Amino acid sequence: MSTFIVNLLLDKMNQALLTIPNQLSLFRLIAAPFLLYLAWIGEANIFLILLAISLVSDALDGFLARRWHQESELGTKLDSWGDLANYFLVPICAWWLWPEIIRREFLIFWLVVANFSVPLLVGLVKFHQIPSYHTWSAKFAAVLMVPAIYLLFLEITPWPFRIAAMIQLLMALEEIAITLYLKDLESNVKTLWHLIRKHKTQTES
Numbered sequence: 001m002s003t004f005i006v007n008l009l010l011d012k013m014n015q016a017l018l019t020i021p022n023q024l025s026l027f028r029l030i031a032a033p034f035l036l037y038l039a040w041i042g043e044a045n046i047f048l049i050l051l052a053i054s055l056v057s058d059a060l061d062g063f064l065a066r067r068w069h070q071e072s073e074l075g076t077k078l079d080s081w082g083d084l085a086n087y088f089l090v091p092i093c094a095w096w097l098w099p100e101i102i103r104r105e106f107l108i109f110w111l112v113v114a115n116f117s118v119p120l121l122v123g124l125v126k127f128h129q130i131p132s133y134h135t136w137s138a139k140f141a142a143v144l145m146v147p148a149i150y151l152l153f154l155e156i157t158p159w160p161f162r163i164a165a166m167i168q169l170l171m172a173l174e175e176i177a178i179t180l181y182l183k184d185l186e187s188n189v190k191t192l193w194h195l196i197r198k199h200k201t202q203t204e205s
Contacts, residue, residue, distance in 0.1 A: 019068075019070045020070075022065075022075050024058075024061040024064070026078060027054070027082075028082030028083075029081060031050055031053070031054045032089050035047060035051060035054070039093030047093060048153065051086075057082075058082065058083065062079060062134065071188075073187070076132045076188060079132070079134070087117075088116075088117075090149075091112075094153070097153075105152070105162075108158075108162050111165050112165050115141075115165070115171065115172040118176065119131070119172050122179050126179055126180075127182075127184075133175055133178055133189040134187070134189070135174060135189055136191055137170060138171050141164065141168040145168065147160060148161040149161065177192050178192050178195060
């Protein structure tokens with residue numbers, strides 16, 4: 001009986017992993033060590049190409065999951081883990097590949113790192129889990145940051161990167177506020193306003 005239950009659970013897990021949105025999230029996890037290796041050996045152009053593909057997969061997985069009604073707790077976690085892999089590896093890779101640019105944008109660079117890491121640490125301390133809010137502000141900030149990174153690393157202009165960092169700061173403050181507001185961890189929170197309104201409605205009903 002126990003073997004049957006284990007096989008059933010494994011089968012359901014395999015089915016969940018085989019969805020295209022989850023495969024896209026898994027791709028980001030698989031791509032992460034290759035990005036690190038490409039940066040280590042100094043292959044900047046190939047690194048930027050693979051990073052672009054990884055970022056496109058980030059944009060598509062959530063969209064496809066909602067469109068095809070394949071949202072799941074596993075998918076949310078995979079998406080967050082894929083995001084973490086990119087967010088924490090890209091700064092290291094950038095330091096290896098473009099140290100002069102990073103030194104020039106030192107304060108903004110570390111602000112961007114803090115914008116991602118501090119909300120995660122606050123959530124980890126409070127809930128002992130990494131939050132997966134996927135707020136609208138986080139998505140908007142990501143849309144701004146992607147082209148800004150390429151404009152920065154290709155040495156076209158640093159200003160979009162600086163502006164995107166300020167937008168990300170607002171995103172980070174909202175995510176910290178969400179964590180402090182919540183009693184129990186929730187996923188896929190649109191905005192702090194939506195969260196407060198939802199809880200108010202639940203209390204009134």
